[in-house]
Amino acid sequence: MKKLVIATASFVAIAAMTLAGCSARTDTGTGTEAAAGFAADASIGVALPDKTSENWVLAGQLFTDGLTAAGFKPDVQYAPASNTVAEQQNQITSMVTNGAKVIIIGAKDGSQLSSQVEAAHAAGATVIAYDRLILNTQAVDYYLAFDNFKVGQLQGQALLDGLKAKFPDKKSYNIELFSGSPDDNNAGVFFKGAMDVLQPKIDDGTLVVVSGQTAVAQTATQGWLAANAQSRMDTLLAANYQSTDLDGVLSPNDTLARAIIESVRSAGKPIPVVTGQDSEVESVKSIMAGEQYMTIYKDTRSLVSAAVDMVKELQAGKAVSEINDTTSYDNGVKVVPSYLLAPVVVTKDNAVQAYANNPTLEAAAKG
Ligand code: BGC
Numbered sequence: 001m002k003k004l005v006i007a008t009a010s011f012v013a014i015a016a017m018t019l020a021g022c023s024a025r026t027d028t029g030t031g032t033e034a035a036a037g038f039a040a041d042a043s044i045g046v047a048l049p050d051k052t053s054e055n056w057v058l059a060g061q062l063f064t065d066g067l068t069a070a071g072f073k074p075d076v077q078y079a080p081a082s083n084t085v086a087e088q089q090n091q092i093t094s095m096v097t098n099g100a101k102v103i104i105i106g107a108k109d110g111s112q113l114s115s116q117v118e119a120a121h122a123a124g125a126t127v128i129a130y131d132r133l134i135l136n137t138q139a140v141d142y143y144l145a146f147d148n149f150k151v152g153q154l155q156g157q158a159l160l161d162g163l164k165a166k167f168p169d170k171k172s173y174n175i176e177l178f179s180g181s182p183d184d185n186n187a188g189v190f191f192k193g194a195m196d197v198l199q200p201k202i203d204d205g206t207l208v209v210v211s212g213q214t215a216v217a218q219t220a221t222q223g224w225l226a227a228n229a230q231s232r233m234d235t236l237l238a239a240n241y242q243s244t245d246l247d248g249v250l251s252p253n254d255t256l257a258r259a260i261i262e263s264v265r266s267a268g269k270p271i272p273v274v275t276g277q278d279s280e281v282e283s284v285k286s287i288m289a290g291e292q293y294m295t296i297y298k299d300t301r302s303l304v305s306a307a308v309d310m311v312k313e314l315q316a317g318k319a320v321s322e323i324n325d326t327t328s329y330d331n332g333v334k335v336v337p338s339y340l341l342a343p344v345v346v347t348k349d350n351a352v353q354a355y356a357n358n359p360t361l362e363a364a365a366k367g
Contacts, residue, residue, distance in 0.1 A: 152193020
């Protein structure tokens with residue numbers, strides 16, 4: 001009798017979920033299993049961090065447009081510039097309360113969202129980590145990003161290449177290292193990728209970090225804020241480079257690269273080889289002017305459209321097709337099935353060609 005009651009109850013529950021258009025998502029872990037689908041005009045939550053780079057501003061617009069065009073009701077929210085963690089937690093909670101079927105999250109702090117994404121799961125929503133991984137929870141279904149470790153490796157290799165090209169007669173180069181905000185999981189991954197290339201060259205004496213600051217915590221830039229990178233560079237220059245040349249700087253992104261260049265310029269020193277990431281318009285111009293050495297192109301349009309495609313498949317109850325990596329991104333409790341796009345190195349030499357599919361950046365490269 002008891003068995004029958006349970007069976008009946010679960011039949012009713014499944015029938016109710018189907019009628020309500022709820023997703024009966026399963027957690028078998030391969031990341032590609034089909035779900036039951038949901039209403040074609042469902043609400044889709046998009047929680048983005050604060051606007052620390054142009055790509056975040058663009059992503060918000062593209063999500064609104066892409067999800068609307070696909071027939072969904074987008075609920076796109078940014079964490080505000082202050083109290084961002086708590087605000088983003090509240091935003092995700094209200095997306096769940098409002099019945100979002102998929103919640104796409106660019107985490108402000110990927111280690112502080114477990115309760116919110118677990119509540120989203122409990123309500124039957126699928127959780128997609130966008131660009132930044134969400135840590136220490138089973139309740140993250142997919143990760144969509146440009147391969148962050150690869151970004152770091154490309155930056156490290158470009159720094160070496162740029163130093164050799166700019167100083168053909170030097171046998172060793174003086175450099176400093178910067179990393180991004182410690183609350184963004186990507187910051188550590190970019191740095192690890194870069195050090196994968198740079199550490200052997202530090203060990204063999206090709207590269208000299210004159211300040212001695214090589215630990216990620218020493219190199220961090222709180223909040224990804226330009227002002228913080230600029231003041232650290234001011235301090236490094238005053239303490240270590242009064243009578244020593246600074247040849248290169250590993251900068252994790254364009255905003256910080258421009259701040260570092262500004263600091264060096266204010267100190268009246270020649271501009272070193274400085275790396276970057278994001279292909280921000282001002283940095284593309286700086287590269288073409290021969291100041292910043294390189295950037296990375298991560299086409300936000302591709303990442304957002306991959307996310308929207310994934311939402312369409314989930315809506316239709318199809319298996320998610322865009323997973324190309326099931327080994328690399330361990331969030332502490334699970335390896336999150338990922339769709340990783342390839343980042344592209346851009347220097348003055350290939351900028352026009354690299355941005356050929358992007359009118360805004362192509363125009364910046366052509367001047
Ligand atoms: C993104 C970078 C960006 C940084 C600061 C990171 O998580 O991957 O593209 O430069 O955040 O906004």
